[in-house]
Each structure stands twice: as C-alpha cells, then as structure tokens.
Amino acid sequence: xxxxxxxLDKISDKLKKTMLLREGDGIGSxxxxxxxxxxxxxxxxxxxxxxxxxxxEIKKHGLEEKIHVVITGCNxxxxxxxxxxxxxxxIFYENLTEADIPFxxxxxxxxxxxxxxxxxxxxxxxxxxxxxxxxNFFANQTLIVLRNRGLIDPEKIDEYIxxxxxxxxAKALTKMKSEEIINEIKKSSLRGRGGAGFPTGLKWESCxxxxxxxKYIICNADEGDPGAYMDRSIIELDPHAVLEGMLIGAIAxxxxxxxxxxxxxxxxxxxxxxxxxxxxxxxxxxxENIFNTGFSxxxxxxxxxxxxxxxxxxxxxxxxxxxxPEPRMRPPFPVQKGVxxxxxxxxxxxxxxxxxxxxxxxxxxxxxxxxEKSKGTKIFSLVGKITNTGxxxxxxxxxxxxxxxxxxxxxxxxxxxKAVQTGGPSGGCIPSELINLPVDYERLxxxxxxxxxxxxxxxxxxTCMVDVAKYFIEFTADESCGKCTSCRDGASAxxxxxxxxxxxxxxxxxxxxMEELSHAIKDASMCxxxxxxxxxxxxxxxxxxxxxxxxINKKCPAKVCKALIKYHILESKCTxxxxxAIKCPVKAISGDKKQLHKIDQNTCIKCGMCKEVCKFKxxxxx
Amino acid sequence: xxxxxxxxxELEVENGKxxxxxxxxxxxKIPTLCYNKELSPYGACRLCLVEIAGGGRIGLHAACLYKxxxxxxxxxxxxxxxxxxxxxxxxxxxxxxxxxxxxxxxxEYGVNKTxxxxxTRTDCILCGLCVRVCAEVVGMxxxxxxxxxxxxxxxxxxxxxxxxxxxxxxxxxxxPTKAIKIEQV
Ligand SMILES: Cc1cc2nc3c(=O)[nH]c(=O)nc-3n(C[C@H](O)[C@H](O)[C@H](O)COP(=O)(O)O)c2cc1C
Ligand code: SF4
Numbered sequence: 001x002x003x004x005x006x007x008l009d010k011i012s013d014k015l016k017k018t019m020l021l022r023e024g025d026g027i028g029s030x031x032x033x034x035x036x037x038x039x040x041x042x043x044x045x046x047x048x049x050x051x052x053x054x055x056x057e058i059k060k061h062g063l064e065e066k067i068h069v070v071i072t073g074c075n076x077x078x079x080x081x082x083x084x085x086x087x088x089x090x091i092f093y094e095n096l097t098e099a100d101i102p103f104x105x106x107x108x109x110x111x112x113x114x115x116x117x118x119x120x121x122x123x124x125x126x127x128x129x130x131x132x133x134x135x136n137f138f139a140n141q142t143l144i145v146l147r148n149r150g151l152i153d154p155e156k157i158d159e160y161i162x163x164x165x166x167x168x169x170a171k172a173l174t175k176m177k178s179e180e181i182i183n184e185i186k187k188s189s190l191r192g193r194g195g196a197g198f199p200t201g202l203k204w205e206s207c208x209x210x211x212x213x214x215k216y217i218i219c220n221a222d223e224g225d226p227g228a229y230m231d232r233s234i235i236e237l238d239p240h241a242v243l244e245g246m247l248i249g250a251i252a253x254x255x256x257x258x259x260x261x262x263x264x265x266x267x268x269x270x271x272x273x274x275x276x277x278x279x280x281x282x283x284x285x286x287x288e289n290i291f292n293t294g295f296s297x298x299x300x301x302x303x304x305x306x307x308x309x310x311x312x313x314x315x316x317x318x319x320x321x322x323x324x325p326e327p328r329m330r331p332p333f334p335v336q337k338g339v340x341x342x343x344x345x346x347x348x349x350x351x352x353x354x355x356x357x358x359x360x361x362x363x364x365x366x367x368x369x370x371x372e373k374s375k376g377t378k379i380f381s382l383v384g385k386i387t388n389t390g391x392x393x394x395x396x397x398x399x400x401x402x403x404x405x406x407x408x409x410x411x412x413x414x415x416x417x418k419a420v421q422t423g424g425p426s427g428g429c430i431p432s433e434l435i436n437l438p439v440d441y442e443r444l445x446x447x448x449x450x451x452x453x454x455x456x457x458x459x460x461x462x463t464c465m466v467d468v469a470k471y472f473i474e475f476t477a478d479e480s481c482g483k484c485t486s487c488r489d490g491a492s493a494x495x496x497x498x499x500x501x502x503x504x505x506x507x508x509x510x511x512x513x514m515e516e517l518s519h520a521i522k523d524a525s526m527c528x529x530x531x532x533x534x535x536x537x538x539x540x541x542x543x544x545x546x547x548x549x550x551x552i553n554k555k556c557p558a559k560v561c562k563a564l565i566k567y568h569i570l571e572s573k574c575t576x577x578x579x580x581a582i583k584c585p586v587k588a589i590s591g592d593k594k595q596l597h598k599i600d601q602n603t604c605i606k607c608g609m610c611k612e613v614c615k616f617k618x619x620x621x622x
Numbered sequence: 623x624x625x626x627x628x629x630x631x632e633l634e635v636e637n638g639k640x641x642x643x644x645x646x647x648x649x650x651k652i653p654t655l656c657y658n659k660e661l662s663p664y665g666a667c668r669l670c671l672v673e674i675a676g677g678g679r680i681g682l683h684a685a686c687l688y689k690x691x692x693x694x695x696x697x698x699x700x701x702x703x704x705x706x707x708x709x710x711x712x713x714x715x716x717x718x719x720x721x722x723x724x725x726x727x728x729x730e731y732g733v734n735k736t737x738x739x740x741x742t743r744t745d746c747i748l749c750g751l752c753v754r755v756c757a758e759v760v761g762m763x764x765x766x767x768x769x770x771x772x773x774x775x776x777x778x779x780x781x782x783x784x785x786x787x788x789x790x791x792x793x794x795x796x797x798p799t800k801a802i803k804i805e806q807v
Contacts, residue, residue, distance in 0.1 A: 307770060309770070324766070324767060326767075328665075328687075329665055329683065329684060329687040329688065330679070331678070331679060331688075331689075477771055477772065478770075478771045478772075479770070479771060480770065480771045480772075481770050481771075481774075482748060482767075482769070482770045482771050482772070482773075482774030483664075483665070483666045483748070483750075484665075484666060484668050485666065485667055485668050485710055485713050485714060485747070486668045486706070486709065486710055486713065488748070488771060488772060488774070489713040489714075489716070489717055489738075489740060489772075490709070490713060491771075492740050492741070492772050493713060493716070493738045493739075493740060496738075496739055496740065496741055513737055516705075516709070517709055517738075519705070519706075520705060520706045520708070520709030520710070521709070523671075523681070523682045523702060523705070523706040524668045524671055524682060524706040524707075524709065524710055525668070526665055526668075526684065
C-alpha cells in the first residue's frame with residue numbers, strides 16, 4: 001500500500017501508546033515490553049534461545065496479553081550479552097541464558113521482584129544496578145544516531161515511523177528546495193564519518209553542481225577495519241535511518257538511484273537492510289513518483305568482496321561496476337566522475353544516518369553538540385583491554401578519560417592503562433599521558449592519530465607497542481591492493497624491519513630509516529591506504545621510542561615478543577602440582593609430582609599456558 | 623589550450639593531456655617504468671611522482687595520471703619528490719636487483735644501493751604493461767592481475783594454459799624486467 005504524507009502521522013498515532021510506553025510512560029500499567037537484543041553479538045551468545053524460552057514461559061503463565069517480547073538491534077553493551085531491557089520500567093538484565101528465564105519470568109512478573117543476580121554490577125563487590133539509565137556505560141552516552149537503540153524492532157517500518165521516521169524526508173521533499181537542504185547540512189557542519197571527515201554539505205553541493213543528468217549516491221558499508229562494527233550495528237538496529245538519509249541526499253543532489261555497498265561478512269545487516277528496502281518500497285517511500293511529487297529514487301544493495309581496500313571510494317566504485325577493485329587517482333573525484341562515469345556522492349553509513357536528525361531538529365540544534373570544529377556525536381567501538389567492551393555514541397570533544405573510565409569502566413584486573421589506538425590501520429596510538437585529550441577530528445590528528453571510522457582499541461601495560469605496530473602493518477601489507485610500489489613493497493619493507501626488531505636483531509639505524517621510509521610511503525602512494533599505512537609505526541615511534549630501543553637491547557618490556565622472553569619456574573613457589581606439565585601443548589615441562597618442575601627452553605614455544613594455569617604464581621617471564 | 627606552470631616555466635598544452643605528456647613534449651625529464659605512450663596510464667611504479675604546488679590537489683602525484691588543468695603549478699624536482707623517489711627506487715632495487723632497466727634508473731638518480739631487504743624477490747614488478755598491452759593493443763585480455771598485496775600477480779585465468787592467448791609475445795616484449803619467458807607448448 002502506497003502511503004500519503006498524512007498516513008505517516010496516522011501510523012504514528014496508532015503506535016503512539018506503544019512508543020510512549022517504551023519511552024517510560026505507563027509504569028504500573030501491567031503491560032511490559034521486553035526489549036531483547038538480537039544484534040550480531042547477542043545472537044552469537046544465543047539470544048534466540050532466550051527469546052524462545054521467554055515466549056514459552058510467558059505462555060505458561062498466560063501473560064501473552066501483557067508481556068511482549070520485542071527483538072531489537074544491537075544494544076551496544078556487547079560484553080555482557082545477551083541483554084534485555086524491561087520497559088517501561090527500564091530494568092536492565094545481562095548475561096541471560098535460556099536456563100535463567102523460567103526463574104526470571106516468575107520472579108519479575110509474577111512475584112514482582114526484579115532479579116538482582118541478572119543485573120549489572122559496576123565491580124565484583126558492587127550491588128546489582130536495576131535501571132539501565134543508572135549504569136555508567138549507558139548514562140554517559142548521547143544518543144542521536146542511535147536514538148532508536150533498544151526502542152524499536154528494526155524489522156518493523158511502522159515502529160521507525162512512530163519515532164519520527166521518514167518525517168525529515170517528507171519535510172525535505174515537500175517543504176525544502178535542494179539548495180535549502182544542502183545549506184542546512186552545511187550549516188550543521190556535519191563531517192563524513194567514514195574516516196577523512198570531509199564536510200558533507202560541501203560534498204553534496206559539488207555533486208549537485210557537477211554537470212550531468214544522471215547522478216548516483218552510495219552508502220559505504222564496507223567497514224573493513226579490524227575490530228570495528230559501528231556501521232554494522234547502525235544497519236542492524238535502525239536500517240530505515242540510513243535509507244531516509246539517502247533519500248534526503250538524493251533530493252539534494254538530484255540522484256535517482258542509490259547503492260548500499262555492504263560487505264559479505266555482514267549477513268544479518270544485509271538481511272535487515274533488504275527487509276527495510278522492501279518495506280519502504282511497499283509503502284511507496286522508495287520507487288517511482290514518491291508521495292505523488294514526481295520525485296523518484298531507488299536503492300539497491302551491492303555486496304562487497306570483503307577486502308579492506310574496497311572501502312576506499314574509487315575502488316568501491318570499480319567493485320560496483322564489476323571491475324577489479326583497485327583504487328584510481330583522484331582527481332577526478334567521485335563527485336565529478338563516479339559510478340559509470342557519472343557524478344556520485346559517497347557517504348558512510350553513520351553520515352547518512354545522521355542526516356534525518358539534522359533535517360528534523362535543525363542545523364542549529366546539531367551545531368550545538370560537539371566541539372569547536374567537530375560537531376555532533378560519534379559512534380565508537382570500544383574494545384581491547386577495557387572492562388565494558390561495546391558500542392558507544394558520545395558527543396565530539398569528550399575526553400579519552402571519560403570514554404575509557406566513565407563509560408568503559410577502566411582497565412580490567414587492576415592493570416595500568418598504556419595507550420589507546422584510534423582510527424584502525426590508518427590511525428595511531430595515543431599514550432596514557434594524553435588521557436585528557438578531547439576526542440575530535442583536530443585533536444586526534446594533532447596527537448598523530450585519526451578519528452577514522454570509530455575503532456578504539458584500549459591497551460594495558462601488557463601490550464608491546466612494537467608488536468602493535470607490527471600487527472597493523474601485517475594487516476595493511478596483506479590488504480594493500482598491490483598496485484603502488486611504495487605501498488605494496490613499502491609495507492613489506494616496514495614489516496621486515498619490525499619483525500627484525502621484535503626478534504631482537506634490530507639496530508639503532510633501523511628506527512631512523514623506518515621514519516624515512518614511512519614518510520616516503522605516505523607521499524608516494526596513490527590512495528588513502530598507502531598514504532596512511534605508516535601511521536601506526538610513526539605514532540608508536542613518536543611516543544614509545546624507548547620501547548623500540550629496549551627491543552634493540554634485546555628486551556621486550558611488556559614481555560610479549562617471543563624471541564626476547566623466557567619462561568621459568570620459581571623454585572620457591574612451585575609445589576609440583578604437575579598442572580603446567582599436563583597443559584603444556586609441546587610437553588616442554590618435566591618434573592615429578594611434588595617436585596620442582598623445569599621448562600626445557602629448546603622445546604618451549606612461549607605460549608604462556610603454564611603461567612596462565614599455575615595456581616601458585618610459580619611461573620615467571622623475563 | 624590550457625596554460626600551466628612546470629618548474630617555473632609556463633607551458634601551453636591541449637586539453638586532456640597529462641603532466642607527463644606535457645613534460646615529455648617540452649623536454650622535461652621524468653623517470654617512468656610502467657608508462658608506455660601507446661597504452662593507458664596506470665600509475666603503479668610511482669617513479670613519475672611530481673609535486674603539485676598550486677592550482678590543483680596539493681601534494682605528490684603520478685604525472686602519468688594527473689591531467690593538466692588551467693593554472694596548475696607543477697614541480698618535478700623538489701626535495702619532497704626526490705626523497706619519495708629515492709625510496710621508490712630503493713624498493714624496486716630490493717625486489718629486482720638484477721634488472722638492467724632498474725639499475726639504469728637508479729644510477730641516473732644517484733641511488734647506488736638499497737637499504738631495503740624484502741626477503742623475497744620476483745622479477746615481476748606488477749607494472750601492468752603486459753596486462754595493458756594484451757588488452758589494449760592485442761585485444762585479447764588473456765592475462766590479468768589476481769590477488770592483492772605481496773601475493774598479487776599477473777596470470778591467465780586460474781593460472782592454466784590459456785586458450786585466449788595467441789602466443790604473440792607482446793607481453794614478453796614490453797616487460798621492462800624481462801620477467802615473461804616464452805615457451806613452446
Ligand atoms: C583503505 C580505505 C578504506 C576505507 N574504508 C571505508 C569504509 O569501510 N567505510 C567508509 O565509510 N569509508 C571508508 N573509506 C573512506 C571512503 O573512501 C570515503 O571517503 C568515505 O566513504 C566517504 O564517506 P564520508 O564522507 O561520509 O566519510 C576508506 C578509505 C580508504 C583509503
Ligand atoms: S596506495 Fe596501496 S592500496 Fe592504494 S592504490 Fe596504491 S597499492 Fe593500492
């Protein structure tokens with residue numbers, strides 16, 4: 001059924017009560033919505049089993065009329081999944097299993113006693129915290145792009161509409177000229193969230209002004225950074241927000257066709273997106289003559305080949321056209337010459353999903369959020385040595401300290417914070433001294449890192465920075481498209497030196513040469529991959545040169561580099577329990593029961609298993 | 623016609639020309655390896671780097687690909703160009719120490735040794751001249767690139783003896799490092 005603009009309001013009205021309830025209105029009404037996370041993280045922790053158990057128990061108690069289980073996209077607190085929020089009260093449960101459900105349903109809904117043991121604790125001694133809003137991880141976030149997180153079922157277009165969905169599109173289509181839309185985006189100072197932070201309004205304007213009748217827009221959902229899953233989650237939890245952003249962009253730019261380029265490794269996101277496209281098409285929000293205005297726009301999904309370089313815009317275009325995905329030189333930029341040689345505007349998933357909010361609530365509202373030159377919010381995937389692993393949305397300009405300690409809950413196991421890596425393989429490592437650094441495009445760049453697409457890897461004292469640099473160069477050496485001598489062989493050359501250093505065979509002169517090589521790679525390579533790949537090396541060389549020097553002196557202070565460490569069993573502590581000898585995968589440990597054990601250094605592969613299993617702290621590394 | 627400045631000289635070229643074409647036409651030397659005037663430019667070897675100092679996208683770019691625009695300011699021999707080019711030559715030398723052509727370029731630009739050890743070496747420098755000559759001149763496209771990073775190579779489909787190949791030898795002829803050998807089958 002094709003909708004009219006008035007129908008949007010009718011759908012909202014019909015769902016008004018439901019949405020109010022989910023927003024917290026109606027506590028005590030006896031009606032509950034159990035918002036169960038079905039993001040990729042929670043699904044892999046068996047949230048679908050939890051769903052089945054909930055349905056079973058609710059039926060058993062005859063509560064089907066009162067309790068509704070709603071499947072939502074990623075809640076963000078992936079470390080403790082599967083998670084569920086009971087609305088309208090806002091009680092948050094974590095680490096649920098199928099077996100927990102009978103007890104939980106009976107206690108919470110029959111006996112009216114929320115269950116402490118499934119609640120979140122700030123630390124191991126703390127009490128369970130009943131409400132989601134009181135949990136630090138959530139309390140310190142600002143949800144704009146993720147404003148529908150945990151509130152709607154991403155597979156139901158009506159629920160999106162009931163949360164102001166497609167209103168911005170209707171407004172842009174009927175009340176704004178394309179120049180006005182572009183001006184609004186320019187005024188908001190929105191910058192691309194895909195990495196480089198290019199001003200979105202300017203990009204739209206140049207695409208609009210590019211000569212040509214046929215224009216395309218593309219949503220870049222390739223997301224190739226290791227450990228990053230912001231874009232996947234946005235699509236999984238609110239696919240219509242991305243489509244609505246693209247629709248608004250299409251009006252502004254004058255495009256009739258759009259593509260979402262999504263990596264093959266994201267089956268759930270792809271499915272949700274194609275469901276969303278079908279629903280939008282059925283409602284006449286995508287397709288010919290939308291809302292009878294004469295405006296037509298269609299969106300199709302293109303599957304990526306799963307290579308990091310396919311996220312680079314010119315290579316992405318080649319891939320869409322079915323060519324070998326190799327970047328080409330810019331200029332011409334895609335806004336001048338993109339897909340099939342036509343002007344093409346490429347933006348990142350998060351950029352597109354931000355657009356409807358700016359049109360709905362105004363550029364001025366958006367402009368007030370964030371720091372001086374970086375406006376709005378940014379989504380980060382907070383991973384690594386951090387207590388609260390997960391996906392967060394925060395205002396630009398928030399400090400690293402607030403992210404790592406207030407939201408992330410600090411470093412586990414009382415370890416010391418050492419550095420945080422931002423921006424993925426093109427980014428850099430920021431040392432603990434700069435913990436008060438505000439996170440925005442400018443300040444991160446000044447510190448030798450980049451915002452990138454939002455990967456944030458926290459590292460503790462047990463992380464070796466040379467090893468970190470090596471990890472990223474291994475990645476880029478493998479992911480380089482192989483075209484430029486400087487990138488392909490340059491990355492191999494860097495990797496070779498880093499390997500040499502981690503083997504303890506490095507020389508002082510290697511450090512200087514790595515810098516020279518790094519700058520040449522940046523300068524000589526054609527695309528962003530080569531131009532940024534040395535950043536992990538340059539930033540660790542800058543902040544952690546002493547650690548490199550220690551390696552040259554054949555020591556790895558973090559005790560990570562295998563060639564530079566040895567495992568020993570301490571006579572004073574070994575009880576001869578034999579556990580280490582049993583667990584050692586290469587049988588390098590000998591010793592009789594209740595006798596001191598010994599590690600044969602020639603056989604030992606330095607996997608650290610003995611240290612991990614020893615209950616008496618009798619294994620030391622040096 | 624388009625006016626632009628290269629090494630402080632004003633030049634006039636036809637619309638659509640690249641910096642490299644304009645430079646060659648007026649006798650300015652820029653080293654190349656993956657360029658051949660009969661084929662479409664590819665920009666892989668990175669030897670023809672020049673610095674755009676104004677009027678375009680500032681920074682180093684491959685002259686074989688960058689099209690001249692009105693008011694462009696190009697410099698072919700700045701310190702920045704020299705530094706990047708030196709490393710590119712060292713990388714090429716490290717991968718291919720016996721190539722006469724690379725040795726010649728190295729000598730000409732004063733690079734007498736390489737500080738780089740790539741561990742492995744292959745004669746092929748992935749310049750793509752063979753792929754382009756086969757597609758654009760011979761019209762067969764019997765060979766193409768496969769893989770990426772250091773595993774990238776030029777091959778026939780599935781690395782099998784190709785029915786498309788007519789055995790003309792154009793690829794072996796154009797290869798700057800003599801990496802392609804012709805065999806009887
Ligand atoms: C090697 C490489 C990988 C990239 N990968 C992505 C990606 O996965 N997603 C993305 O949105 N942008 C990626 N980009 C940036 C895109 O080229 C492009 O700038 C971006 O999609 C533009 O969108 P924005 O202006 O909204 O940020 C990548 C760039 C490079 C050089
Ligand atoms: S810089 Fe690297 S990834 Fe980019 S075109 Fe050159 S070789 Fe390919």
